[in-house]
Amino acid sequence: MNQIDKAFARCKEEGRAALVGYLTAGDPKVTVSESLLLTLARSVDILEIGMPFSDPMADGPVIQAASERALAAGTHVRDVFNLTASVRRHHPELGIVLMGYANIPYAMGIEHFAQRAAEAGANGVLIVDVPVEEDDLWGRHLQRHGLHHIPLLAPTSSEARIQATCAQASGFIYYVSLTGITGADMGDITGVQQKVAAIKQHTTLPVCVGFGIKTPEQAQAVARFSDGIVVGSAFVASVAEHVDDPEAAQREIDRRAQAIRNGLMR
């Protein structure tokens, strides 16, 4: 049981859904990113730290721009691990997930990546472009280092895929609530609720819902039937709006996180 499992257990006791918050590491530059991650870490149960990538194919304009800012400022993979370690030092109980695209761990060597991630204090890894079919290469390396292997499921996932994916998963299931890229508008909530119920037929793991949740109202609605909600683009947008004013970005991230958190009580 690592900090991710403990976070869900805590939320369950408190009778609320977990808040999972995302920021891209190194955005807008490494030093500022540290203060922003630490700010968001105070209000979330689980922090997703995005590893910037040159070709973020599943992301909308907001998170693409964050990756571009981070890379333009010279963010390297070692910085992502350093930032993770810093968040871990300040927040021993926080669940931490490293999220990103397959080529970054692959370039480093998956085993080496898993080792570095665990050493830095991460509890789980979510790779957007490694579906269950290609999973055999990844799962055992993560497991060896005590890292949860968090999969994505989508509205287009068939029953068979849901079953196969859940069988490989640990930590939690991230349900992508829309067929689209990050930051798009969320559609019909009833459909999301039905799919979450269908996933729960195949797993006892917590199911979190993300992609498209921006407002406290949406968060509240989704929290009624899920174990957690993931908010990314709304926080990353706060960074973009205050690129030259880190303190204002911190205040805005804090304000948005608090507003969403307040809506999560069931």
Add this chain to the structure above:
Amino acid sequence: MDETIPYDMRITHAPDARGHFGAYGGRFAAETLMAPLQALEEAFFAAWEDPEFQAERLALLRHYVGRATPLYHADRLSRENGGAQIWLKREDLTHTGAHKINNTIGQGLLARRMGKKRVIAETGAGQHGVATATVAAKFGMQCDVYMGREDVERQKPNVLRMRLLGANVIAVDSGTATLKDALNEALRDWVATCEDTFYIIGTVAGPHPYPLMVRQFHAVIGQEARAQMLKQAGCLPDVAIACVGGGSNAMGLLHPFRDDDVRLIAVEAAGHGLDSGAHAASLARGRAGILHGNLTYLLEDEDGQIQGTHSISAGLDYPGVGPELAAMLDRGELELDAATDEEALEAFQRLTACEGIIPALESSHALAAGMRIAAGLRSDQHVLINLSGRGDKDMNTVFKTLGWLE
């Protein structure tokens, strides 16, 4: 279509059930795309086995595309160059001016069969975009083409052609604003629209089944060339050569020769030189990585960030390569060569002056390497070069480089 050409509908050298060619390929895509990719795979295999689909495809290739394309013995070029006889597979003579249409006819028919009303594509030089827009016009489908901003500027005539054909060209500003970024943007579109939209990928890369499917649709090139060589030269070529960006014309030409005693050579874009840092030679200078749905050779930095590439020809300006070519290289089935911008431009002018054929700058890379290799062989040996497209689209680039324009 020449009735004597035996088109082979068998699928040989197939990947495994999950689309792996040796250690490469696969299906590294976002979960949302896994269901549409599965549906595409099933539809492709069903269509491939369906005689009606194949009959319609071959009829269109014959009457619409203008196949079989000629195999031309470039006798004057061969004499002036010295060494082996040079044979050109004239894909430049197809409708729309490049080999790309072989694939868009196949995928367009498949899109119609699957009931899709809209097609999207990425394009670099614009040839695949034009070929997609052409098929969309013919089949009455809506068409959106993603193209890097830099390519929109340097391939203006093709942008205008696509508009004329009724396609909507969307300039992509993200990343390096070239082909890889256009592919990212097309994938983002498809993730949101996969229910009614068919994504026509233009090369032998991407998630399974694209590398296999695009190879099969282009295999007519090599199948014709093989039969034509036997008929016109009386023997198979000693060497078969094609340029490689993503690898569609290369797989199309080379695949049907894989069980023969023929040297297969892929020519990459060396840009300003393989050691200049400004090239697009992912097989020669890349390493294995994961991008755009497949595991293959990529040009990337130490961290795995994809690097910007350079080539005088937009169609070769891509940091990856088809996974099957990566596997063929590892197995020793494929030899590598490269041509710089300068060498390609020289070959471009040489063929134009010597044979009255203006080749595409992409194909000029294959020509440059082909002439070099031919010069080292005997005059009773034969070098087959895929002339994958014509050079009309490159006039601006060439005139500018030669200093003929302001």
